[in-house]
Amino acid sequence: xxxxxxxxxxxxxxxxxxxxxxxxxxxxxxxxxxxxxxxxxxxxxxxxxxxxxxxxxxxxxxxxxxxxxxxxxxxxxxxxxxxxxxxxxxxxxxxxxxxxxxxxxxxxxxxxxxxxxxxxxxxxxxxxxxxxxxxxxxxxxxxxxxxxxxxxxxxxxxxxxxxxxxxxxxxxxxxxxxxxxxxxxxxxxxxxxxxxxxxxxxxxxxxxxxxxxx
Amino acid sequence: xxxxxxxxxxxxxxxxxxxxxxxxxxxxxxxxxxxxxxxxxxxxxxxxxxxxxxxxxxxxxxxxxxxxxxxxxxxxxxxxxxxxxxxxxxxxxxxx
Numbered sequence: 001x002x003x004x005x006x007x008x009x010x011x012x013x014x015x016x017x018x019x020x021x022x023x024x025x026x027x028x029x030x031x032x033x034x035x036x037x038x039x040x041x042x043x044x045x046x047x048x049x050x051x052x053x054x055x056x057x058x059x060x061x062x063x064x065x066x067x068x069x070x071x072x073x074x075x076x077x078x079x080x081x082x083x084x085x086x087x088x089x090x091x092x093x094x095x096x097x098x099x100x101x102x103x104x105x106x107x108x109x110x111x112x113x114x115x116x117x118x119x120x121x122x123x124x125x126x127x128x129x130x131x132x133x134x135x136x137x138x139x140x141x142x143x144x145x146x147x148x149x150x151x152x153x154x155x156x157x158x159x160x161x162x163x164x165x166x167x168x169x170x171x172x173x174x175x176x177x178x179x180x181x182x183x184x185x186x187x188x189x190x191x192x193x194x195x196x197x198x199x200x201x202x203x204x205x206x207x208x209x210x211x212x213x214x
Numbered sequence: 215x216x217x218x219x220x221x222x223x224x225x226x227x228x229x230x231x232x233x234x235x236x237x238x239x240x241x242x243x244x245x246x247x248x249x250x251x252x253x254x255x256x257x258x259x260x261x262x263x264x265x266x267x268x269x270x271x272x273x274x275x276x277x278x279x280x281x282x283x284x285x286x287x288x289x290x291x292x293x294x295x296x297x298x299x300x301x302x303x304x305x306x307x308x309x310x
Contacts, residue, residue, distance in 0.1 A: 025284060076241060077234065079275055080231070
């Protein structure tokens, strides 16, 4: 069952440990910039809430709370499958790791499908103020600010998820080749950080947009 | 799957499974509070539950507890920066 696990030492590193830590540190540096990007949007949502509480509550009640909750559960489950892939990669269980990676990509795709359905429902209910059609809360112009932030934040998160699923599928294809774990196990660990980060951002998006403003 | 393999699988998946259970339980609390709004200022509890979920993902799923001091420093610097950004901005708006 178990295959050899390790990474090939690149010439500019002294040890494998140093190479592993450098990869993780590099990814963390990038994740911090991503955190600041999303934090600016969360801050916008909070400021709009402080300035226009009634309008934000009105707009938030039109969001699809239960789809948001279901999507949060889907991403939490995907976090579990990604963790499963990481721990199985550490012990060299390639077949199990590949199944967990495919399950993670499947759950990520399910999230995107549900999100697409939610956007469609928003469109049908005229909750898309930036389109030329009617806007159901047109009498409350301040609500447009919150709805715009909702679409920008969720769409930006969706772009990250589409990227994440694409990279994961490529990584799964690479990992299905023989000797992958013996040469590149580190890639699974580093990619796992990115996936958990996408989940973490949604765990903040859901309460900030859907729950706290009701 | 052989019994030995199953035993190994259960052992290595113990922490991820406990994390999954904890996160789903906390989500259930937030969803229940959001759906029923049982008391005034329920958002304080909801924000606390969210903070717990974020802490679990960072410390357990993202392995911060087991990382080197340099990576722990990096991750905490990011959140420290956020504290400054949120603190200064909200101080302005909250006391206008």
